[in-house]
Amino acid sequence: MKRLVVSLALAGLAGAAVAGLALTGPALAQDAAPKGDAVHGKKLYVADGCWQCHGYQGQGGAAPKLAPTPLPYEALYRQLRKPRARMPVYTHVTTPDQDVADMYAYLQSIPKAKAVADIPALADIKQ
Secondary structure (H helix, E strand, O other), X not given: OHHHHXXXXXXXXXXXXXXXXXXXXXXXXXXXXXXXXXXXXXXXHHHOOOHHHHOOOOOOOOOOOOOOOOOOHHHHHHHHHOOOOOXXXXXXXXXXXXXXXXXXHHHHHOOOOOOHHHOHHHOOOOO
């Protein structure tokens, strides 16, 4: 009985998530993220103060890590428009869809950190 309740709850959550994607805006109907300008996105990320909680490189800190993980565009978009936890709301007026696309492009442009073995000065350090 417990398994049935859990299965139904998970199915309901999945259905709500799919329905939420369909209702959150025209930009989300696309399969891929809209084209963005990473240089402009970095300026917005810094100017809007995202770095204060997420770090300059999206590495996280007081808030979740945003980069260099493959964060889906839809997740960033939804979090900006209807944030969970302690995060300000970024409406279409304060942050147009193109600005969201630009910030997403910036976050996606951040390279993964090199492994210790790939850094010559650290290559001899045993882990």
